[in-house]
Amino acid sequence: MAFESLTGKLQDIFKKLRGKGKLSEKDVKEAMKEVKIALLEADVNFKVVKEFINTVTEKSLGQEVMESLTPAQHVIKIVNDELTALMGSKESKINFSDKPPTVIMMVGLQGSGKTTTSGKLANYLRSKGKSPVLVACDIYRPAAIKQLQVVGSSINVPVFSMGDKTSPVDIAKASIDFARNNNYNVVIIDTAGRLHVDEELMDELKNIKDAVNPDEILLVVDAMTGQDVVNVAESFNEKLDIDGVILTKLDGDTRGGAALSVKAVTRKPIKFIASGEKFTDIEVFHPDRMASRILGMGDVLSLIEKAQAQIDEKKALELQKKILEQQFSFDDFLDQLQGLKNMGPIDQLFSMIPGVNMSKLKGVNISDKDIKRIEAIIQSMTKEERQNPSIINGSRKKRIAAGSGTSIQQVNSLLKQFEQTKKMMKQFTDMGKNMKIGKRKM
Numbered sequence: 085m086a087f088e089s090l091t092g093k094l095q096d097i098f099k100k101l102r103g104k105g106k107l108s109e110k111d112v113k114e115a116m117k118e119v120k121i122a123l124l125e126a127d128v129n130f131k132v133v134k135e136f137i138n139t140v141t142e143k144s145l146g147q148e149v150m151e152s153l154t155p156a157q158h159v160i161k162i163v164n165d166e167l168t169a170l171m172g173s174k175e176s177k178i179n180f181s182d183k184p185p186t187v188i189m190m191v192g193l194q195g196s197g198k199t200t201t202s203g204k205l206a207n208y209l210r211s212k213g214k215s216p217v218l219v220a221c222d223i224y225r226p227a228a229i230k231q232l233q234v235v236g237s238s239i240n241v242p243v244f245s246m247g248d249k250t251s252p253v254d255i256a257k258a259s260i261d262f263a264r265n266n267n268y269n270v271v272i273i274d275t276a277g278r279l280h281v282d283e284e285l286m287d288e289l290k291n292i293k294d295a296v297n298p299d300e301i302l303l304v305v306d307a308m309t310g311q312d313v314v315n316v317a318e319s320f321n322e323k324l325d326i327d328g329v330i331l332t333k334l335d336g337d338t339r340g341g342a343a344l345s346v347k348a349v350t351r352k353p354i355k356f357i358a359s360g361e362k363f364t365d366i367e368v369f370h371p372d373r374m375a376s377r378i379l380g381m382g383d384v385l386s387l388i389e390k391a392q393a394q395i396d397e398k399k400a401l402e403l404q405k406k407i408l409e410q411q412f413s414f415d416d417f418l419d420q421l422q423g424l425k426n427m428g429p430i431d432q433l434f435s436m437i438p439g440v441n442m443s444k445l446k447g448v449n450i451s452d453k454d455i456k457r458i459e460a461i462i463q464s465m466t467k468e469e470r471q472n473p474s475i476i477n478g479s480r481k482k483r484i485a486a487g488s489g490t491s492i493q494q495v496n497s498l499l500k501q502f503e504q505t506k507k508m509m510k511q512f513t514d515m516g517k518n519m520k521i522g523k524r525k526m
């Protein structure tokens with residue numbers, strides 16, 4: 085799978101940083117040198133690497149480290165943010181026309197996966213409620229029309245073809261009338277490819293573009309060709325002003341450099357990625373998810389962000405220390421209840437931590453009424469009991485229940501919940517502290 089070795093290398097680099105505690109300028113610069121090598125080895129375009137490293141170094145050294153993050157986490161966060169920005173920040177949607185049919189022109193070199201991907205896209209769009217038709221405009225490769233027909237029949241999408249004697253421009257024009265007359269609202273034109281970029285091919289594609297004025301020109305590129313992807317994308321973009329890229333064969337590409345370079349070099353977004361030969365092996369490209377996948381950090385980064393936004397930083401640090409030192413008491417518990425509530429449903433929060441077993445979290449949801457009752461119970465405890473709940477025996481429970489107007493069962497259930505929360509908070513803190521992340525499939 086893509087990025088495996090890059091992910092491994094980045095994790096090693098960050099592990100070294102985490103071991104250092106406080107980071108000096110030299111530490112950051114050395115780490116960045118290693119990140120640079122890792123990116124170059126992943127076949128990321130050298131200009132892109134240079135700019136990336138400059139930005140990350142500048143930001144890592146130039147910003148105050150937030151108090152709730154360790155310096156290493158701070159650097160990881162900047163790397164993550166910049167990787168996301170490199171790939172386009174947020175996902176790019178297909179431009180659908182107000183006046184159907186929407187015309188999508190698929191272009192790319194021979195063998196890039198254009199025909200297969202046209203089928204995948206048709207299948208995907210149909211699952212989103214569209215009614216697509218595929219158009220066979222490759223009249224040169226002997227089996228091309230037949231191949232598209234096979235694709236069409238296996239996904240049950242009609243294929244418009246006029247054989248190999250009509251010009252591709254005329255076929256494309258006729259297909260739009262066909263779609264309009266038969267209520268197909270998306271036209272996907274599979275154009276011809278060559279082994280290399282050549283003038284004749286580009287001229288033909290330009291003629292089709294001028295004749296049908298597509299809403300989307302999507303360039304299909306094979307991720308396994310690495311650096312070449314960038315050159316191919318630049319040539320197609322220069323001539324056709326493409327709207328986006330579909331990166332195929334990510335399942336076979338172990339380096340991933342293409343995904344990281346295309347947007348930066350062409351300024352055109354990756355819209356979809358394909359990673360398999362089945363017609364369902366296509367997905368919308370999300371730069372942020374891809375960045376955390378490259379870093380191998382599951383959703384922990386978003387957890388850091390959420391926690392940062394909600395918890396008073398100093399308090400969070402104190403709390404973290406207490407949990408680590410196993411000194412988390414009922415006083416802290418009380419203190420945290422309100423804070424945790426502000427962070428949103430607790431189960432949702434914990435679900436973002438890779439490896440947390442959600443079934444263990446039942447009964448941890450806390451309502452305002454629960455909080456009032458819990459407050460009353462805790463306030464009926466002595467100071468000693470709050471600090472060291474293990475001394476709460478039967479007669480103490482009875483006294484606490486009477487004092488808080490609750491029952492012994494309710495006191496018991498709070499004691500149990502407290503232990504459970506303590507355990508989970510420790511897990512939560514360990515996760516944030518170590519960034520030891522289970523790789524999550526996207």
Ligand code: GDP
Pocket residue numbers: 192193194195196197198199200201277332333334335336358359360361365
């Ligand atoms: P075209 O010449 O650009 O139309 O390319 P094709 O659609 O004929 O694809 C060329 C080869 O790549 C075929 O064997 C496809 O099955 C294969 N292929 C296409 N997309 C993918 C993908 O995402 N992953 C893998 N593993 N193979 C793919």
